[in-house]
Amino acid sequence: QLMMTKKSTILHTGLIKTYLGSFALSILIILLMHTD
Numbered sequence: 001q002l003m004m005t006k007k008s009t010i011l012h013t014g015l016i017k018t019y020l021g022s023f024a025l026s027i028l029i030i031l032l033m034h035t036d
Helices: 002-035
Strands: none
Touching: none
């Protein structure tokens, strides 16, 4: 039970990191486009 919870927490953290990473990348691209 504990192992399953830990596994899903790691997966959830991975999803959040991926989401934040793509979000930050989008902002970076928008900023670069506006600077040009």
